[in-house]
Amino acid sequence: TGTDTVVAVNDLTCTYGGRTPFDAVKNLTFSVQRGELYALLGTNGAGKTTTLETVEGHRSASSGTVTVFGDSPTDRPAVRPRIGIMLQESGFAADLTVLESVRLAGSLSGRQDDALRLVELLDLGTKKDTRMAQLSGGEKRRVDFCSAIWGSPELLFLDEPTTGLDPAARDRLWDVVADLRANGATIILTTHYLEEAQKYADRIGLMHRGTLTREGTLQQLVAGEASRISCIAPS
Numbered sequence: 001t002g003t004d005t006v007v008a009v010n011d012l013t014c015t016y017g018g019r020t021p022f023d024a025v026k027n028l029t030f031s032v033q034r035g036e037l038y039a040l041l042g043t044n045g046a047g048k049t050t051t052l053e054t055v056e057g058h059r060s061a062s063s064g065t066v067t068v069f070g071d072s073p074t075d076r077p078a079v080r081p082r083i084g085i086m087l088q089e090s091g092f093a094a095d096l097t098v099l100e101s102v103r104l105a106g107s108l109s110g111r112q113d114d115a116l117r118l119v120e121l122l123d124l125g126t127k128k129d130t131r132m133a134q135l136s137g138g139e140k141r142r143v144d145f146c147s148a149i150w151g152s153p154e155l156l157f158l159d160e161p162t163t164g165l166d167p168a169a170r171d172r173l174w175d176v177v178a179d180l181r182a183n184g185a186t187i188i189l190t191t192h193y194l195e196e197a198q199k200y201a202d203r204i205g206l207m208h209r210g211t212l213t214r215e216g217t218l219q220q221l222v223a224g225e226a227s228r229i230s231c232i233a234p235s
């Protein structure tokens with residue numbers, strides 16, 4: 001029902017300016033229901049990050065509408081307290097420690113949490129006083145994730161959350177995601193890993209050149225593929 005719709009994207013187009021304007025996202029429509037994990041999957045440049053950043057309010061739509069909990073995502077006072085965001089590029093200052101970074105980023109949400117608890121949750125306890133400049137890429141990504149889940153947001157945006165993480169860290173991240181979902185969180189993520197989308201997503205949106213080419217549960221996507229194949233296969 002409508003009241004369970006957390007995110008509604010309707011006919012969204014996102015155009016990057018410049019000498020030759022380019023529609024990175026074109027006439028995109030999809031919605032995400034409360035408690036769902038929705039995965040955007042697609043090739044480099046398909047428009048996944050642009051979509052995610054527009055839905056979480058980081059950039060504005062060129063045309064079409066986006067609502068998050070019934071509000072425009074660019075209405076930060078309404079939306080920011082309810083969402084957590086992990087982008088591909090983190091904006092952490094190099095000279096802040098891990099704990100300071102998580103605390104600072106978390107405080108922007110307006111929610112309360114304990115930085116040490118989060119850092120230990122992602123196996124970064126021994127790095128808690130290390131400066132960001134001295135972390136590995138995968139460790140930085142885990143700090144990003146800690147900041148995003150600060151205060152257990154109702155809606156979590158994760159842009160390629162497991163890229164650059166070793167297998168143990170990936171498993172740990174998915175365990176934490178499962179705990180958040182058990183408490184009712186809704187999650188939208190982008191990934192290049194089909195196996196992760198298969199394993200963890202309730203629904204998958206396949207993007208190509210700014211549009212959704214297919215969408216559904218894994219079973220629906222597989223069934224769609226089968227019927228397409230049977231159409232062209234000789235009987």
Ligand code: ATP
Nearest residue numbers: 016017022024042043044045046047048049050051
């Ligand atoms: P990836 O898997 O590589 O992260 P993506 O699906 O997330 O890709 P986007 O980052 O959304 O794709 O990019 C979509 C398209 O928009 C690409 O063709 C990209 O070159 C273009 N694009 C992205 N950012 C800008 C920008 N700031 N200015 C102009 N074009 C951009």
